[in-house]
Amino acid sequence: xxLLKVHGSMNTxxxxxxxxxxxxxxxxxxxxxxxxEIDGLLTVSPSKRTHAKMRVFNTDGSEASMCGNGxxxxxxxxxxxxxIEQALIETMKADLAVQKEPEIDAGVEMYGVEISPxxxxxxxxxxxxxQQTEWQQxxxxxxxxxxxxxxxxxxNPHLIGIVGKDLQKDPSHQEKxxxxxxxxxxxxxxxxxxxxxxxxxxxxxxxxxxxxxxFTDACGTAMTASALVSCLAGIVSFGxxxxxxxxxxxxxSIKSDxxxxxxxxxxxxxxxxxxxxxxxxxxxxxxxxxxxxxEQSAYERFIEKISGATAELG
Ligand SMILES: N[C@H](CCC[C@H](N)C(=O)O)C(=O)O
Numbered sequence: 001x002x003l004l005k006v007h008g009s010m011n012t013x014x015x016x017x018x019x020x021x022x023x024x025x026x027x028x029x030x031x032x033x034x035x036x037e038i039d040g041l042l043t044v045s046p047s048k049r050t051h052a053k054m055r056v057f058n059t060d061g062s063e064a065s066m067c068g069n070g071x072x073x074x075x076x077x078x079x080x081x082x083x084i085e086q087a088l089i090e091t092m093k094a095d096l097a098v099q100k101e102p103e104i105d106a107g108v109e110m111y112g113v114e115i116s117p118x119x120x121x122x123x124x125x126x127x128x129x130x131q132q133t134e135w136q137q138x139x140x141x142x143x144x145x146x147x148x149x150x151x152x153x154x155x156n157p158h159l160i161g162i163v164g165k166d167l168q169k170d171p172s173h174q175e176k177x178x179x180x181x182x183x184x185x186x187x188x189x190x191x192x193x194x195x196x197x198x199x200x201x202x203x204x205x206x207x208x209x210x211x212x213x214x215f216t217d218a219c220g221t222a223m224t225a226s227a228l229v230s231c232l233a234g235i236v237s238f239g240x241x242x243x244x245x246x247x248x249x250x251x252x253s254i255k256s257d258x259x260x261x262x263x264x265x266x267x268x269x270x271x272x273x274x275x276x277x278x279x280x281x282x283x284x285x286x287x288x289x290x291x292x293x294x295e296q297s298a299y300e301r302f303i304e305k306i307s308g309a310t311a312e313l314g
Contacts, residue, residue, distance in 0.1 A: 002290075003031075004077065005038070005272040007299075008069030009218035010247025012037050013056075014275070015077060017044045025061035031277065032059035034287040039216045042070045044077060050088040050095050052078045058212025062191075065092040066156045068220020068265045072111040076100070076269035079111075093117060093155045101266055105305065107298030112253075112266040115224045117155050125157035129187055137162075137233050142187075143177055150229045154263070157192045157211070158225040162233060165313055168198040168207065171215065178209030195222040198313065199235045203242030203249075205310055217247025224265045227252035244310050248303055268302070270295045 003014040014031050020043070021027070028041040040058050047053040054074045056067035071089060075098030078087050085100040096114040104110045120134045129135065137148040147161040159181070167173055178194040181187065191211040198205045206226045208219035227241040231254045241252045250267035273292040278285075 001277050003275045003277055005035075005275060006042070006070075006073035006077075007247075007268075007270050007272060008072040008220060009223075009245055009250055009267055011039050011069035011216050011218045011220065012272070013040050013042045013067075013070050013073065014038055014277075015042045015044065015073060017077070020045050020055075024055065024057050025063070027279075028057040028059060029061045030279070031287065039210070039213050040067070040070070042067065042074055044074055047090040050090040051082060051084075052087070053090040055092070058210070060212045062212040063092075064156045064212065066115070066154065066221050068113060068115055068154075068222075068224055069218055069267070070220070071096065071098065071113040072220070072265070072267055072269040073271075074098075075111040075113055076109055076271075089113075104268055105298065105302040107295060108268050108302050109270065109295075110266060111269045112264050113220075115154050115221060115263040115265050117153075118228070118261045118263060119153045119155065120151070121153075122151055124153040124155065125151055125188065125192060126190060127151045127157070127159075127188055127192070137229070144173075148233070150232075151192075152225050152229065154221045154225045154228075156221050157188065157190060158195060158222050159188075159192045160195050160197060160222070160226050160229045162230075162235070163196045163198055165198060168196055168205065168313060171196075171207065171209075174207070174209055175215070182211050193219055193222050195219065195226050197226045197230060197235075199230070200242075200244065200309065200312060202309060203244060204230050204236060205244045205313060207246060218245040218250070220250070220265050220267070223250055224252045224254075224263050227254050228261060228263060231256070242309070244306070248299070249306050249309070268299060270299050272296060 182191040208222040253264040
């Protein structure tokens with residue numbers, strides 16, 4: 001089969017186009033063992049009611065309900081396939097609007113994607129704690145007495161903590177708790193994506209330990225959820241929020257209308273190359289690069305231009 005290697009903010013995936021298959025979890029685990037750069041598999045298959053259906057599988061084989069960085073890459077793939085600039089993509093919990101946007105920088109394609117539905121109900125993550133129905137900007141005593149955490153589903157599950165530079169620069173605290181939450185624990189029966197957010201002069205910085213993957217360069221749903229939480233906490237204003245991450249920067253548009261939220265994630269959708277995967281491949285070359293693009297150098301020029309924005313983190 002042919003696979004496209006793509007990334008959104010360096011959150012890197014193989015993209016498979018074709019009919020649904022039973023073995024996507026196993027395929028994802030095999031591909032992750034052959035290419036440690038990838039954070040999962042995106043699948044694009046026919047939809048009865050939209051331009052295409054997207055599914056996302058983490059490198060541990062688990063399927064998630066949404067992937068923001070991945071949806072930008074799928075949006076580009078489907079728009080270019082159909083010769084359109086706006087599309088509707090079926091995902092596990094919602095049909096989401098996507099659109100091509102002006103290039104972020106020369107040679108860096110940009111797409112905007114709707115992030116929805118949003119819920120602060122703990123039952124929607126799920127999260128169980130102290131018989132609470134919501135948990136917003138409060139410390140979780142079993143983790144830390146200081147960090148204000150918010151639990152939100154977009155619709156995959158996120159726990160967002162606002163932290164200072166020191167904790168942001170020492171990921172061991174976040175890693176310990178994320179590993180606990182994604183194992184046998186009394187709080188998150190399906191695991192959770194754990195993000196630490198640090199305010200910047202302009203925008204926020206977000207680092208995420210992704211459920212089913214581990215630390216990634218960026219997690220699109222986490223960055224959008226973090227931007228929403230930062231607006232609600234008064235750290236940034238509603239509207240366009242610049243969200244920096246180890247893999248680059250995205251823009252999150254956060255609008256609130258009487259407790260209803262409209263979220264949009266805009267950022268790069270980069271193609272790295274076309275690969276051939278032959279599961280029965282002998283002499284070990286099951287996965288072979290057949291055509292490389294030149295988009296990564298353009299993306300790295302973009303990263304260079306924005307590197308000053310996070311200098312204050314030290
Ligand atoms: N690890 C996530 C799925 C991938 C989401 C992330 N890559 C994104 O861009 O939103 C989860 O299990 O909910």
